[in-house]
Amino acid sequence: MTDDTKQRDAEGLPGHESVKEAPSSRLSRRSFLSQLGAAGVAATAAPFAASAQAPIAEPLGASQAAEKIEGAIPVELRINGKAYSLTLDPRTTLLDALRESVTLTGTKKGCDHGQCGACTVHIDGRRVNSCLTLAAMHEGDAITTIEGLGQPGNLHAMQAAFVEHDGYQCGYCTSGQIMSAVALLKEPIGPTDEDVKHGMAGNICRCGAYPNIVASVQTVRRQA
Numbered sequence: 001m002t003d004d005t006k007q008r009d010a011e012g013l014p015g016h017e018s019v020k021e022a023p024s025s026r027l028s029r030r031s032f033l034s035q036l037g038a039a040g041v042a043a044t045a046a047p048f049a050a051s052a053q054a055p056i057a058e059p060l061g062a063s064q065a066a067e068k069i070e071g072a073i074p075v076e077l078r079i080n081g082k083a084y085s086l087t088l089d090p091r092t093t094l095l096d097a098l099r100e101s102v103t104l105t106g107t108k109k110g111c112d113h114g115q116c117g118a119c120t121v122h123i124d125g126r127r128v129n130s131c132l133t134l135a136a137m138h139e140g141d142a143i144t145t146i147e148g149l150g151q152p153g154n155l156h157a158m159q160a161a162f163v164e165h166d167g168y169q170c171g172y173c174t175s176g177q178i179m180s181a182v183a184l185l186k187e188p189i190g191p192t193d194e195d196v197k198h199g200m201a202g203n204i205c206r207c208g209a210y211p212n213i214v215a216s217v218q219t220v221r222r223q224a
Contacts, residue, residue: 069087069088069089070089071089071090072087072088072089072090073087073088073089073090073136074086074087075087075088075097075135075136075139076139076140077097077102077135077138077139077141077143078140078141078142078143079098079102079104079143079144079145079148080104080143080144080145080147080148081142081148084101084102086101086102086135088101088135088136090134090136091134092134092135092136093130093131093132093133093134093135094121094128094130094131094133094134094135094137094138094143095107095109095112095119095130095131096109096135097135098121098130098143098145104145104147106145106146106147106175107119107120107121107130107145107146107175107176108172108173108175108176109131110172110173110176110204111131112131113131113132114129114131114132115204116173116176116203116204117129117173117176117177117180117202117203117204118172118173118175118176118203118204119131119176120175120176120177120179120180120183120202120203121143121144121145121146121179122142122143122144122179122182122183123138123141123142123143123144124141124142125142125144125183125186126183127179127180127183127184129202144179145175145179146175146178146179149178149179149182156178156182157220157223158178158181158182158185158216158217158220159178161216161217161219161220162174162177162178162213162216164216164219165212165213165215165216165219166209166212167209167212167213167215167216168205168207168209168212168213169205169207169208169209170206170207172206173203173204173205173206173207176203177200177203177205177213180200180202180203181200181213181216181217181220184196184199184200184217185220185221185224187199191221193214193218196214196217196218196221197210197214200213200214200217
């Protein structure tokens with residue numbers, strides 16, 4: 001019996017039925033990646049679609065926000081020659097009132113403990129750390145911030161001197177430095193650089209630009 005005959009006989013025996021190969025259901029690599037990409041796009045697009053359909057909340061008006069402050073009191077402040085009618089928590093510092101309620105952000109919040117001088121403003125011409133005093137205590141006072149001292153194109157002499165002598169680096173402490181330096185012009189400070197350093201000791205410059213700050217102050221003092 002030939003090998004072909006044996007194969008034909010074996011195919012006719014039970015258990016040796018010929019099996020027809022079913023059409024392949026396997027995905028090609030390209031089809032798989034296409035479906036995977038489509039699923040990813042759908043998953044990431046769903047949240048955006050939901051947010052687009054969701055109603056946008058309207059921001060609270062100033063009066064509505066004030067109503068939510070328990071125990072809020074009316075406070076009238078005069079800042080840079082302009083009157084402001086505010087409703088504040090009685091514990092609000094002058095610094096926070098300037099930055100958060102009046103949006104005069106030139107006055108910086110550094111340590112918030114009266115140790116760095118970044119928040120220095122003038123109250124009736126005297127320098128004050130605004131983080132250490134309450135806004136409600138200064139109704140009727142003349143409050144001056146760096147914005148009221150000078151503006152681009154019309155700089156105060158001290159601001160111009162800081163520019164001339166590079167009296168700043170990162171600039172974060174600069175507004176407080178300038179406000180202290182301007183107040184110092186009216187204070188009984190000696191004529192030497194050491195006197196100026198002592199007079200400016202409450203203002204910290206973490207960049208270490210102290211020689212240039214002293215040079216700026218001395219330039220204006222000589223011009224006065």
